[in-house]
Amino acid sequence: MRSLGAVRSGAAETQTGALAVIAFGWFLTLGLRFVLPAILPSIKVAFAINNATAGLAITVIWAGYAIMQFPAGVLVDRLGERRLLSVSLVLAGGSLGAISGAPVFSVFVVAAGLFGLGTGLFGTSRGIALSNLFSPNPGRAFGITLAAGSVGSAALPFLASVLTLEIGWRLTVGLSVPLFLATGVGTWWVMPAATADADGEPEYSHHRILGPLRVALADRAIGIGVVGLTLMLFTFQALTAFLPTYLVQEKGLSQQMAGALFAVLFVAGAGFQLVGGSAADRVGTRAVLVGVAFVGIFTLAALPVVHGVPALVGLLVVLASRLAVAPVANAYVLEALPDERMGAVWGLLRTGFFLVSSTGAVVVGVLSDRGLFDEAFFLLAGVTAVATALFVYLPKRPGREPT
Numbered sequence: 001m002r003s004l005g006a007v008r009s010g011a012a013e014t015q016t017g018a019l020a021v022i023a024f025g026w027f028l029t030l031g032l033r034f035v036l037p038a039i040l041p042s043i044k045v046a047f048a049i050n051n052a053t054a055g056l057a058i059t060v061i062w063a064g065y066a067i068m069q070f071p072a073g074v075l076v077d078r079l080g081e082r083r084l085l086s087v088s089l090v091l092a093g094g095s096l097g098a099i100s101g102a103p104v105f106s107v108f109v110v111a112a113g114l115f116g117l118g119t120g121l122f123g124t125s126r127g128i129a130l131s132n133l134f135s136p137n138p139g140r141a142f143g144i145t146l147a148a149g150s151v152g153s154a155a156l157p158f159l160a161s162v163l164t165l166e167i168g169w170r171l172t173v174g175l176s177v178p179l180f181l182a183t184g185v186g187t188w189w190v191m192p193a194a195t196a197d198a199d200g201e202p203e204y205s206h207h208r209i210l211g212p213l214r215v216a217l218a219d220r221a222i223g224i225g226v227v228g229l230t231l232m233l234f235t236f237q238a239l240t241a242f243l244p245t246y247l248v249q250e251k252g253l254s255q256q257m258a259g260a261l262f263a264v265l266f267v268a269g270a271g272f273q274l275v276g277g278s279a280a281d282r283v284g285t286r287a288v289l290v291g292v293a294f295v296g297i298f299t300l301a302a303l304p305v306v307h308g309v310p311a312l313v314g315l316l317v318v319l320a321s322r323l324a325v326a327p328v329a330n331a332y333v334l335e336a337l338p339d340e341r342m343g344a345v346w347g348l349l350r351t352g353f354f355l356v357s358s359t360g361a362v363v364v365g366v367l368s369d370r371g372l373f374d375e376a377f378f379l380l381a382g383v384t385a386v387a388t389a390l391f392v393y394l395p396k397r398p399g400r401e402p403t
Contacts, residue, residue: 015133017190019141022126023148025089025183029119031152032096032176033061034266036112038157038244038259042169047105051245055365057105057112058241059358064116065123066354072124073347081132082191084125086184091118093180100174124347129191131334138334142327143277147270150323154266157244161259221336221395222349228394229329230353231387232293235300235380236322238360240265242368242376250373251307261309265316269323276324277331285332286394289325293388296322300381304374322384332394 036043037058044054076084095118098111126145134141156176163172243265247258272292280288299319306315337345360380367376 018129018133018192019144021183021187021190022085022129023145025085025122025187026126026145026149027152028089028156028176028179028183029092029122029152030149031156032092032173032180033115033119034153034157034240034262035160035173035176036061036099037241038161038262039164039169039172039255040242040245041248041255042164043108046169047108049105050365051242051368052362052365053105054245055241055361057109058237058361060109060113061116062237062354062358062361064113065120066116066351066358068117068120069124069350069354070344070347072121073128073344073350075121076125076128076347077344080193081125081129082188082193084121085129085191086188088118088121088125089180089184089187091121093177093184094118096173096180097177100170100172100177124350127330127334127346131331138331140278140281142331143274146277146323146327146330147273150266150270150273152266153240154263154270157266158259158263161244161256161262165256219336222333224390224394225329225333225336226349226353228289228293228387228390229325229333230356231383231390232296232322232325232329233353233357234360235296235383235387236325236360237357238364238376238380239300241361242364242373246368246373247312249368250304251312253309257309261312261316264313265320266323268317268320272321272324273327277327280328280331284396285328286391286396288328289391289394290388292321292324292328293384293391296384297381297388300377300384303377 040054040058043057044050072084092115095111095114099108099115102108102111127142130141130145131138160169160172163175240262244255244258244262247253247261248255251258253261276288276292295318299315299322302315303319306312333349334346363379364373364376367373367379
């Protein structure tokens with residue numbers, strides 16, 4: 001019979017291995033999602049498109065990601081996180097191969113949508129796995145995972161910006177394909193078959209899902225958390241879709257320098273995500289979200305009036321604090337969800353807030369083509385102000401929030 005110490009050691013090793021592959025998978029998934037905005041100037045030239053059309057391609061990625069959240073939630077309850085995480089990485093790798101070889105822009109958009117759909121399997125199953133493996137305090141695990149995504153979002157777009165000048169954007173994107181395939185195999189090998197005790201094969205019908213969903217949305221904590229998160233995601237996706245293009249077009253920077261500043265945003269964001277996840281476990285979700293969102297109002301409004309690389313670096317470091325919203329809000333909402341049909345309900349909620357937030361890229365693209373690039377960031381600051389006001393009314397979770 002195994003000793004208690006051996007059992008605990010095995011559980012710890014399982015947690016560590018699972019966290020490692022989930023974090024690295026998110027490093028690749030999120031990093032490649034921001035590679036396309038980083039090399040968007042080159043893609044625009046290749047296909048002879050304007051900002052609004054380019055923004056459509058970015059929106060298609062996020063919309064595909066959003067659409068897959070609910071099916072992923074249903075599938076994760078049926079098939080388990082290991083299968084979905086592994087399949088997601090393999091599908092993402094295949095779609096990136098299609099993107100790199102797209103002969104015309106219409107094919108590029110379809111492949112981008114497939115990339116969004118493939119990566120959409122990852123987000124929901126990642127959240128459920130972390131919540132199950134690290135309950136009742138998953139904030140640190142969420143922080144580590146999302147920080148890994150931020151590091152990928154910094155390193156991979158910057159590397160892509162440099163490589164694009166040497167080997168072109170197509171080969172640059174194509175180099176990611178074997179990384180995704182290898183990580184998919186590694187995830188299947190390392191992840192446990194199940195991250196929580198099974199309650200039997202779940203049955204699905206509209207009333208079996210809508211019932212728990214109504215219960216969830218009736219919870220004031222979940223309702224405010226989801227709406228506030230949606231607004232913050234809208235501004236985040238709008239910002240990141242066009243920040244490199246904005247820096248090139250309006251600030252007169254080279255694509256390489258714009259890529260470097262884009263990397264600064266995510267490197268600093270990784271640190272804020274690590275601190276934010278742990279801080280929420282210690283001092284409470286509301287305090288962290290209100291503080292981060294409040295700072296975000298002024299940093300977005302300042303972006304159009306700040307010039308020069310040193311000043312922009314300082315501003316983007318502070319602006320990066322908004323990346324702490326994701327691990328804090330995700331962990332809060334997941335912990336508040338009822339156990340019944342948790343995967344399906346979480347997936348349906350994610351479909352809603354990602355679909356709404358995916359329109360941010362199109363909004364900024366249209367405004368920029370009308371000569372209102374600066375005004376677009378003032379609009380994003382206003383949206384962030386609304387999210388800040390909502391977070392003020394976010395209730396504490398009894399027994400789960402510091403008093």
